[in-house]
Amino acid sequence: MKRGNGDPGTDIGGKPPGWSCAFDGAAVIEEGGTLSFRCELPISGCIDHWGQKYRFNEPVVVDARVAGDISGLGMDLALEARAEVDCARCLEPTLFQVSEKGHIFFKPLPEDKGDQDKADSAGDGDDLVFVPSIEGEIDISDQVWEYLVVSLPEKVLCSEGCLGLCPSCGKNRNRGECSCPTSGPDPRLGVLADLMKDGNDEAPGKGGNSNGNAKE
Ligand SMILES: [Zn+2]
Numbered sequence: 001m002k003r004g005n006g007d008p009g010t011d012i013g014g015k016p017p018g019w020s021c022a023f024d025g026a027a028v029i030e031e032g033g034t035l036s037f038r039c040e041l042p043i044s045g046c047i048d049h050w051g052q053k054y055r056f057n058e059p060v061v062v063d064a065r066v067a068g069d070i071s072g073l074g075m076d077l078a079l080e081a082r083a084e085v086d087c088a089r090c091l092e093p094t095l096f097q098v099s100e101k102g103h104i105f106f107k108p109l110p111e112d113k114g115d116q117d118k119a120d121s122a123g124d125g126d127d128l129v130f131v132p133s134i135e136g137e138i139d140i141s142d143q144v145w146e147y148l149v150v151s152l153p154e155k156v157l158c159s160e161g162c163l164g165l166c167p168s169c170g171k172n173r174n175r176g177e178c179s180c181p182t183s184g185p186d187p188r189l190g191v192l193a194d195l196m197k198d199g200n201d202e203a204p205g206k207g208g209n210s211n212g213n214a215k216e
């Protein structure tokens with residue numbers, strides 16, 4: 001997999017190198033226990049996921065609200081992004097919206113836990129993150145990246161009724177009919193038939209009769 005270096009069109013396999021979305025834990029406590037902040041995180045290039053390329057022309061926007069005290073901080077965060085991916089049927093670029101919410105608990109790293117700095121879950125759907133100090137700078141860009149990637153839809157359609165591509169000639173059927181015979185065998189079914197024939201030689205009819213491509 002290629003590594004992103006910030007060039008437009010580069011596939012990004014991990015969090016963009018320049019990402020930072022940090023707050024000062026000490027400020028939360030000074031502010032009386034709550035603090036709200038917003039980060040805008042740009043993505044130049046495509047995120048490669050689900051075998052597709054997701055293009056972001058606008059930054060990912062994170063709104064976070066932190067509350068707590070020296071024993072630990074709880075954060076509600078909302079992530080919003082607009083991006084573009086190819087329609088799953090006709091492959092036309094299609095805009096979609098990501099709206100994801102998350103809860104993170106920050107706890108001071110227990111001194112007897114050595115190098116453990118992170119746990120996946122607090123047990124009730126919240127992410128639990130151990131930090132060296134509640135009163136230090138805490139960067140949530142790793143978590144934002146994880147939320148973003150898991151919220152990418154596997155399938156986006158340009159419209160519910162997208163007609164997709166003709167399996168024979170590849171024409172986008174949303175732009176009109178092609179001249180392929182509508183009753184012709186679907187090539188994908190032909191492949192399936194060939195596979196079944198390989199597994200079972202007792203096909204009906206003469207041996208050389210393939211229904212996919214035996215036409216003279
Ligand atoms: Zn489509």
Ligand SMILES: [Zn+2]
Pocket residue numbers: 166167168169170171178179180
């Ligand atoms: Zn066609």
